[in-house]
Amino acid sequence: MDVRRLLRRVYAISWLSWMELSNWTKPIIFLLYTLVRPISSILIYAYIYLAFLLIAGETNIESAFYLLTGGAFFNIIESGVYGVVWVIHDEREHYETLRFTYISYPSLYGYLVSRGLPHYLIGVLPTVAVLLIGLPLVGYPMENLSPNLLILLINFILCVLWCSSLSALISSLTLFSS
Template sequence: MAVTDTLKRSAKVVRSAAWLGWQLESNWADPAIFAIITIIRPLASLLIIIFMFRFALGASASADLLNFFFIGNTVYLFVYNVLFGISQVIFEDREHYEVIKYIYISPVNWYLYFIGRGFARLIIAGVSCVVSIVAGLIFLPLKFNMTAAAVPVFAFSFLLGIVSIFFMGIIMCALTLVMARHGNMMSESISGIFFILCGIIYPISALPVWLQKISTAIPISYWLEISRRLILNTDQTIDAAWHGVSTADLVYRLGFSTAVLFAFSVVFFYYMSMLARAKGIIDRTTSY
């Protein structure tokens, strides 16, 4: 009974925080303008890469290469949005709206509150993903060959991927608790590191060997490779860094790293929130 109550209460916190996050993200404009703003950025990102391929390779760009980059770019929409969304909450609540102290003293689980706030950006990422797929189907020779048998594995790995970036978002959120306002560049920066290391728009094998070792230890890299293999219905993609590693092994690595991230995010978040409280900077504003 107590467990059920706790779960219900946790779900309520996440739901309320998600609703608040959605209002903050969307209520500044009427739905039509908000929709345009939401879709125009991912569409432009996609077009940048398409035109880079068109410029460098012309008509000779292989379908395998285009499919490879397209899937990476689409999955990355979730990575960027969720990481950015969760880590920005501290700056919004603390520096902009100056309400963080009221949230801190309210009877909600802070960790779950931040998870909930991330859901608003997850929805935006979902919309952007759909727009990208439609644009991809128009501009690119996409070949989605996923078999029915692969759907459950894909759904499971996708869920693991999403959950893992939520935990990474919490870790960044914890760091921003002790950072000044300028730390808002951190989420962009970390996303940039993942953009370069995880083989989003080019194979990891294009990186120097020492960087490949780091790349192949990041959960997002596993998530991308699994998604590509299952969507394209192949045992290996053009990324030689993963040749010889089975899809099952990648799913196992993704699951294990997600569990590690969860444990670390909980410990790290509570440590950093205690540190911020000890330093008296939970509700500081840094307008310089």
């Protein structure tokens, strides 16, 4: 298959998904709106951390670090799985275009992953925001961070592949259900 044609197709489907997801608003407004939920989740994590402090009676910066990073990186998984799985429901129930999509695109899996890509990218923004705001909020020293960017990139790619495969499985179950 022609790679240029495939990339054009993925771009067009991802762009449509982005516009549908953002409700056709300007990108900067949608990105600011996307940051509201993770910033409020930082406050929830901070209250959970304070509850642990009250129960334990001592501060543990490492547990706050794991609590925040776990919650931050879950944004990527949550957004990606939601984005791929919800496509079938949206196109069947809201837009009534599922039958046209099913017969027009050569690969349903490729279509689902292309529709999910903007969701994965939108999941990265809250992850970065939670880490940049939340870690100083709980008192974790930022100079202790030394991420290996290659391993982080490989893990992100594996996350997208794994979550897309799981989401395609769930989507296939909902595709043939009534």
